[in-house]
Amino acid sequence: MEVWEGYATDPEIRFKGSSGGAVTAIALFCLQHEQMAGVLHVGANLESPLQNVPFFSKNKEELLARTGSRYSPAAPCEKLKWIEQADSPCVFIGKPCDVAALRKSQSINQTLNDKIGLAVSIFCAGTPTTKGTYDLLATLGVKPQGVSEIRYRGYGWPGKVTVKVKGSDADVHQLSYSECWGKILSNFGQFRCLICPDTTGEFADIACGDPWHRKVEQSQPGYSLVLVRTEKGREILHRAMRLGYVTLAPAHISTLPRSQPALLNGRRTLFGQLLAMHLMRLPTPSFNGFSLIENWHQLKFWNRFRPVLAMLWHTISEKLYRPQKKYLSGTITVNEDFASPAVIKTISREET
Template identity: 45%
Template sequence: MVDVPDQGRRPLVLHVNGRPADTREALACCSGVGYGHSGMPTSGVIPELAAGWGPVLELWEGYASDPDIRLAGSSGGVATALALHAVEQEGMSGVLHITARKDAPHLNETVYSSTREELMAATGSRYAPASPCERLDLVEAAPSPSVLIGKPCDIGGAALARARRPLLDEKLGLTIAIFCAGTPSTRGTLEMIRAAGVTDLDAVTGVRYRGNGWPGAAEVRSRTDRHDENVQSFTYDESWGAILQKHRQWRCHVCADHTGEMADVAVGDPWYRPTGGDPGRSLVLARTERGRAAVRRAVQAGALTLEKVEAGTLPASQMNLLRTRGSVWGRSLVLRTALLPAPRFRGMPAFRFWWRELSMEAKGQSTIGTFRRIRKKRLGTRALVMPAGRADDGPPPGDGD
């Protein structure tokens, strides 16, 4: 996997004995092709949420009981606290997740953590491309089951992989999805760094997007010529609202799963609450019985402080997501009409939300607007995937396809 600055993390097809490697197995596990529910539970789920939000067995709101984890997390620190509890108290070997690269903090890397210190060093959302599934081999090699934390598409890809690899299925002890509104390409982070007044990437010592309060400030840390550290902060609206979201990848614009429907547990922001002056709260969804049991044990052990909330709290917290799912139906229809690929999401209905949630203008934007984007973004043109110099650890140019 390599970073293509204007697109995101993309697979670099290596050559073996002068010929391209066989990619059929990889494509079978690629969430960009599509994924979904082979059969959604018919009992136990909250019925009014099933069509638009996937299987939800129980819904809570709360936070990590540890105040340091709660403050450092993007919302309430629940993902970190739940994963840490699984490692420290339930015998799991570690957690596969992402963090900022030490040598290039504007990029992400996949790591396997087994201590509180390692997990605390990776708190806060990373609004930059990441591909944790590239190191699922670490989960298979671990002596006991592991936790995977990732975006909805990461968890979807892991679900495809575990269906083909019995050992991986055995070793994935708990999957935690983070709600996602789309991942900006690296170009978004580079623009934020420039907005901080930094022109030399080698001077950047740290990039943070969220956390240390809710929703928290973005920060760009850099060394000055006199070796002092300069810190430039951005509010959430200044970073995500004005810069980063404009660089979301096209793949994210045709994604129907923004709340981690394939995970055991999914966590996100309770945006129905006013922000500011709060150390953070998380909305927590148990999607499987395994996830529900894990959350309940963490609450009983004192790792999480949660209260059960009504089903309506989820749509009130993520008011745009049903309209987003409807838009995905329109965009995908146009792509297929133009003989271009679009992901297929089984068991995630979208047409009803296109029809019911979108205005006539929005319906037109999702269809006619997509025809325009095909031309503007050159969606019908194959993109050459190449490493980007110091921004990546991939093979040298010439080995990729």
Template identity: 40%
Template structure:
């Protein structure tokens, strides 16, 4: 096994799969899809590869999460990262709203940045045309491009691979990704200021973790997609809030068929979430504290049924993020009403508990000599103390059970891979 630092991060279960290392050093590091371990970097076995990996550690947000530079003014900021303002609303464009995971706010804001010449492109994730089970990093420069990425993609994704294309040009590109992806892109901006200037804005989705390819295949089995069929589309959400999980395929006779679909609750709750990678379970930022804007579901006001038009919780974290949101509302791109800054906890009550549980999980891992991500600038111990006694015990004992069940002491090895 390679002894370079990026391969070591992968082997120790600390990699988030963001793709930043491959985006910055594409000639020596590539991302591959392991059906079990997720989308992970593989370093070229050469002196060039080792040197690239040594330099890439500076842009890796997997081994260490750092909130030290964030301006946290009160308890709300300390729990969630900077929360300047919050709105609940939706995209004024009915097609964007209907197609989006919740209210279409991410797509609406990204499109607004393009149409007002605040950016030349938007880096985001879309399904691979040749295999919709998988994701690819793309840069869209118009509405049609953005629309191919609407709806959540509950599968492994490496949007920071787009850094390769951003660095090759001079365009200003808005970056859209998960909290871990944004964390690594921020590190890129800090280590390479000129490249940081090309990423004028970051938007994070709320995230509860990314399942592996095996989970996707189980979902397809549940949707009764024939093994020999050619998959042409896989929707996890959208077309309502939260929408149904549904697949479209071409059978051996050449006819296109679409599954009846299953509910979000069944697809995520009973099939996908159990295969989230261990690094996701050690995540201490599910809402994108390091982004300029964060967007998630306002589950405290749930839809009456899955066909209902969606709504988004929209969080401004920086001045430039707040300005973009306010301008989008003022010009009618977004329809949104202000919310109290503490609404995130009401909308996503489980996430605060998850952050607290990370401290217990970290304690459990280190107590048996296993590595865990480092966190800086977060009060995870205080959040852990706020858990119930049962939750505290579960965070530790549950981790030890998982260590035994999943054999977390074994080094992660990327083997059965596909680009």
């Protein structure tokens, strides 16, 4: 409905946020002026810092502790019951798939539906697996069990990966965002993310991402691209602007594709990928309302066949055409504590 560009007016939120801190600033506005009870979102587990867990933040300090993108598996919906049990409506923050799951839960759970005050999505090109973080740590020469804190972004835009080692405040390892995402984490994508139709939070009230159309100098003050997707989102965002929580200027609708060419290309190739899965008689999701054929036609004629061929190759090389052994076996091994890879527990399929 509307496209805006800007940042959290509070300099601390802007600095610590992944992009311009807009997500955190809007959530804080909801706590302080919209009588919302709390914010369900994810952050690092304090005892096991490589693992992400849900939190129910109730003030600025708690929100600030969970700013920044976590480029590893995270599941805020695990604790939707916290929202159900709250005294008044709440804010939900998650990736586009988290918000899609939230909307499905809302549709079958009236109590939850009544308690969703605002759903905010971050843009998402795909969640790297936990192995991606292990690879990142190996590049930095840090053992997973030695990590006391890991930040993937933020503290400037786009910010650096920062890893602190247990036992010494001075032992800090850093890597630039482009090296971390471009050379390491993007190699650890998950298959389900490869065929995701919604990378910009189409089910959310408000969605935020990076305005990459700007030339970014390392660690400059951040900027957010803010998309209004529902009337509720528009009302809340405008009130947050009026009270000075976010400083935003209207942006042309073309700012979104100019900022996210990779996400747009992903949408354009999706029909070809699904077609290949269908040809291989794989279970293929059906995505309605995403204009997949129209998007596919925006590719040059010969380019339309590349995703088909790439997916056929992927299907064959990964042997996706037959049931995966790991889903059929009787047990599954779970690394319960990401900080100590030695702690492995085997549980039965029924328990899962």
